[in-house]
Amino acid sequence: MCTTQPQKDTIYAFIDSQNLNLSIRDQGWKLDFARFRRYLIDKFHVKKVFFFIGFIRENQMLYEHLRKIGYSLIFKPTLRLPKKKAKGNVDAELVLHSMIEYGHYDKAIIVSNDGDFYCLIKYLDDHNKLSKLIVPNKFKYSSLLRGFRNYMFFMNSLKNKLEFRR
Numbered sequence: 001m002c003t004t005q006p007q008k009d010t011i012y013a014f015i016d017s018q019n020l021n022l023s024i025r026d027q028g029w030k031l032d033f034a035r036f037r038r039y040l041i042d043k044f045h046v047k048k049v050f051f052f053i054g055f056i057r058e059n060q061m062l063y064e065h066l067r068k069i070g071y072s073l074i075f076k077p078t079l080r081l082p083k084k085k086a087k088g089n090v091d092a093e094l095v096l097h098s099m100i101e102y103g104h105y106d107k108a109i110i111v112s113n114d115g116d117f118y119c120l121i122k123y124l125d126d127h128n129k130l131s132k133l134i135v136p137n138k139f140k141y142s143s144l145l146r147g148f149r150n151y152m153f154f155m156n157s158l159k160n161k162l163e164f165r166r
Helices: 017-026 033-044 057-068 091-100 115-126 143-151 156-162
Strands: 011-016 046-055 072-077 107-111 130-135 152-154
Touching (some): 011 017, 011 033, 011 091, 033 046, 033 156, 046 057, 046 091, 057 072, 072 091, 115 130, 115 143, 143 152
Parallel strands (some): 046 072, 130 152
16 A cells, blocks of 8 residues: 655745844844754745845855855845945845745745735735744734734744854
8 A cells, every 4th residue: 555645835935134133133132044944944844945135245254154054045235324324125025036936835934023014925825825924023013914813923932942152
């Protein structure tokens, strides 16, 4: 008798890096990106992880590290604002690339607490393509996302597993 394993869904993760990083730091810890990627693979069976980030020439070593540990980087050109602050909102890139990749995944995980992704999350939900909405901070996320609570997974309790340690 031949038994076959059920076909598993192909799951892609789409990460709003600035939102993730600032939300975790706001909680008083620093995320280990290698551990986080491994966590996504082990816990949620993610096949590919897209990391949306503003491009700053001086951060080449960071980008090389992220590629080396397996992230697919999608860059947003940044602008230098007064007081030398860089601005590079990745929302449009994340939405666009989740649609470019739409035919390649069965389910998507969105990592952000930003209400600007409401339309994407709703579309994925309406088409049975939303796996999880990973919210970095359960105390600070857009009220627009409340309708997706059944998909939400909060990172607040993951400090011991995912904190960067030297």
